[in-house]
Amino acid sequence: MEKKFGNDFYAEMDRIQRFYPNKRAMLLPALHAAQGERGWISDDTMQDVADFLGIPKTQVLEAVSFYHWFKMKPVGKFNLQFCNNIACWLRGSEELIHHAEQKCKVKMGETTKDGLFTISEVECLGSCGTAPVCQINNDYHENFDIHKLDKVIEGSR
Amino acid sequence: MNSEIVFSKYYGQAGVEGIDAYKKNEAGYTALPKAIEMGWEKVLQEVKDSGLRGRGGAGFPCGTKWGFIPKNSDKAKYLVINADESEPGTFKDRAIMTYQPHLMIEGAIIAAMTINAHMIYCYIRGEYVKEAEILEKAVAEAYKAGYLGKNSCGTGYQLDFVVHRGAGAYICGEETALLNSIEGKRGEPRIKPPFFPAAIGLYGCPTVVNNVETLACVPMIVNRGATWFKTFGPEKNSGMKLFCISGHVNRPGLYEKPMGYPLMKLINEDCGGIWRGRKLKAAFPGGSSSPLLTAEECNVNLDFDSLAKAGSMLGSAAIMIIDDATCMLKVAIRTAHFYQVESCGQCTPCREGTMWLKDLHHRLEAGQGRRGDLDLIEDICNNMDGTTICAFGEATAWPLRSMVKKFRAEYEQHITEKRCPFGGSAGHAHGH
Ligand SMILES: Cc1cc2nc3c(=O)[nH]c(=O)nc-3n(C[C@H](O)[C@H](O)[C@H](O)COP(=O)(O)O)c2cc1C
Ligand code: SF4
Ligand code: FES
Numbered sequence: 001m002e003k004k005f006g007n008d009f010y011a012e013m014d015r016i017q018r019f020y021p022n023k024r025a026m027l028l029p030a031l032h033a034a035q036g037e038r039g040w041i042s043d044d045t046m047q048d049v050a051d052f053l054g055i056p057k058t059q060v061l062e063a064v065s066f067y068h069w070f071k072m073k074p075v076g077k078f079n080l081q082f083c084n085n086i087a088c089w090l091r092g093s094e095e096l097i098h099h100a101e102q103k104c105k106v107k108m109g110e111t112t113k114d115g116l117f118t119i120s121e122v123e124c125l126g127s128c129g130t131a132p133v134c135q136i137n138n139d140y141h142e143n144f145d146i147h148k149l150d151k152v153i154e155g156s157r
Numbered sequence: 158m159n160s161e162i163v164f165s166k167y168y169g170q171a172g173v174e175g176i177d178a179y180k181k182n183e184a185g186y187t188a189l190p191k192a193i194e195m196g197w198e199k200v201l202q203e204v205k206d207s208g209l210r211g212r213g214g215a216g217f218p219c220g221t222k223w224g225f226i227p228k229n230s231d232k233a234k235y236l237v238i239n240a241d242e243s244e245p246g247t248f249k250d251r252a253i254m255t256y257q258p259h260l261m262i263e264g265a266i267i268a269a270m271t272i273n274a275h276m277i278y279c280y281i282r283g284e285y286v287k288e289a290e291i292l293e294k295a296v297a298e299a300y301k302a303g304y305l306g307k308n309s310c311g312t313g314y315q316l317d318f319v320v321h322r323g324a325g326a327y328i329c330g331e332e333t334a335l336l337n338s339i340e341g342k343r344g345e346p347r348i349k350p351p352f353f354p355a356a357i358g359l360y361g362c363p364t365v366v367n368n369v370e371t372l373a374c375v376p377m378i379v380n381r382g383a384t385w386f387k388t389f390g391p392e393k394n395s396g397m398k399l400f401c402i403s404g405h406v407n408r409p410g411l412y413e414k415p416m417g418y419p420l421m422k423l424i425n426e427d428c429g430g431i432w433r434g435r436k437l438k439a440a441f442p443g444g445s446s447s448p449l450l451t452a453e454e455c456n457v458n459l460d461f462d463s464l465a466k467a468g469s470m471l472g473s474a475a476i477m478i479i480d481d482a483t484c485m486l487k488v489a490i491r492t493a494h495f496y497q498v499e500s501c502g503q504c505t506p507c508r509e510g511t512m513w514l515k516d517l518h519h520r521l522e523a524g525q526g527r528r529g530d531l532d533l534i535e536d537i538c539n540n541m542d543g544t545t546i547c548a549f550g551e552a553t554a555w556p557l558r559s560m561v562k563k564f565r566a567e568y569e570q571h572i573t574e575k576r577c578p579f580g581g582s583a584g585h586a587h588g589h
Contacts, residue, residue, distance in 0.1 A: 090477070129411055131404075
């Protein structure tokens with residue numbers, strides 16, 4: 001079969017294959033590896049994953065559309081994922097979101113024109129003792145405040 | 158009552174997550190050979206005798222759950238670790254996986270061998286990227302040391318462990334949704350009966366699903382005994398416990414206390430009281446799915462039975478503290494919003510109820526509420542209670558109903574004054 005992904009994808013799939021009794025159960029690991037490589041899950045990526053696992057593309061779509069972590073459209077180089085759940089909100093997350101929107105000149109859910117920043121709202125990140133929290137790509141920024149936010153934004157430009 | 162610290166001694170320190178540190182600091186991997194020597198009947202009995210109840214939310218007796226796995230079935234058996242940790246307010250499993258991944262792994266190995274499973278899946282929420290990496294490393298160490306693999310502990314028992322990452326869906330913490338998710342499907346809960354995991358679980362096989370913290374208690378129970386474990390906490394609520402405190406206290410964070418510790422003592426002595434010199438208004442004692450306690454009701458002990466008696470629940474021991482400058486309707490909006498976003502949509506009362514609840518709360522908070530809205534909220538909640546496939550229905554209905562019941566005057570004020578008396582504030586932030 002033609003290789004659609006990089007070597008890391010196939011290495012990871014080889015490593016875990018023996019833990020799963022069928023190909024469909026490898027769907028989430030495959031989607032993680034695919035999104036890790038391509039940044040988001042496009043229609044073509046869904047087809048590539050379906051072909052690799054030998055399952056219908058509809059099954060891939062069903063999963064991708066269900067799980068928030070899989071992005072169905074491209075995101076900015078820095079995805080600012082603000083938790084606005086209860087504990088973060090009690091500690092000022094709304095102010096931070098407001099500030100980020102003004103600073104980046106975009107609204108919640110949007111990406112800046114230069115493709116640098118996406119602002120998104122996520123649910124509790126499991127870091128409520130150090131609220132408010134913002135997950136930027138994979139990294140948690142705890143006890144977040146406007147000063148730290150400015151530094152992140154200015155430092156990334 | 159015993160108040161020895163058994164979990165959190167090394168939290169916040171660097172370099173404690175490796176296998177060597179675990180062996181040196183915490184008598185790591187001494188429970189496993191001891192369990193093998195005791196034999197699995199005895200291990201099961203010890204866990205039953207300890208009174209250990211599940212730390213994932215429901216408080217189900219752990220030993221009883223393990224005992225449900227059929228002995229004579231020739232089907233494969235599975236152990237699944239629930240590391241989805243998505244109940245708002247909860248951050249304890251993350252600490253265990255960051256600082257003591259081997260404690261959880263050792264507990265899981267003992268559990269797997271007790272129920273005769275040869276495969277362990279650890280389902281960790283997708284956002285915990287760093288924690289998954291730490292876990293992967295620890296698992297590799299356990300393979301290398303011979304605790305996992307073809308010949309676990311030299312007994313000829315094959316045991317494998319895989320870290321399976323979730324992908325951002327609160328409902329996947331519900332155990333049957335979690336199993337569907339591992340199978341590569343949408344995380345939709347299954348109908349019980351017939352889909353009790355012990356009978357028809359992962360890939361249709363008998364399965365035990367246990368929370369991270371539950372399994373982390375197991376090595377200590379094996380090493381130090383059921384009687385020791387029961388020196389922590391009141392009768393039927395034994396053990397030490399990780400409490401997650403967030404919101405308006407001076408020192409939020411993770412606190413290890415014996416079960417039954419008084420909530421007010423935790424707030425005032427351990428957490429330094431309510432911030433900014435304000436007063437306590439209310440608290441969620443067990444995550445956003447637990448009915449809210451008013452300030453007076455916070456005179457309660459933190460264990461399963463005491464909180465149930467107080468009309469709430471211990472849940473995941475996620476205590477969120479709310480000060481008196483906070484608009485309760487705003488808290489309700491955050492709560493309703495969360496459940497609306499996270500409902501899997503299978504059941505009509507849940508799918509539509511969460512939508513209605515969110516809209517109603519928004520309308521009320523904006524000062525556009527109508528007289529009948531408060532009764533309507535209660536009606537919708539009653540309609541979701543006990544009518545749905547999974548407990549998500551109650552997880553939504555109970556807290557929202559408790560808020561409108563206990564803070565009815567404040568809700569009504571929004572209607573009569575046609576505005577938010579707090580200016581829509583969290584006592585800190587200002588609304589959009
Ligand atoms: C909506 C919902 C969400 C849940 N989320 C979690 C979770 O994030 N982590 C967890 O351990 N249990 C969660 N549970 C409880 C699990 O279904 C299950 O009872 C638990 O994992 C069993 O482990 P234990 O007996 O060791 O507590 C959730 C339950 C429901 C109904
Ligand atoms: S109660 Fe809600 S979350 Fe649970 S199965 Fe029904 S629709 Fe899904
Ligand atoms: S509420 Fe934001 S991390 Fe939990």
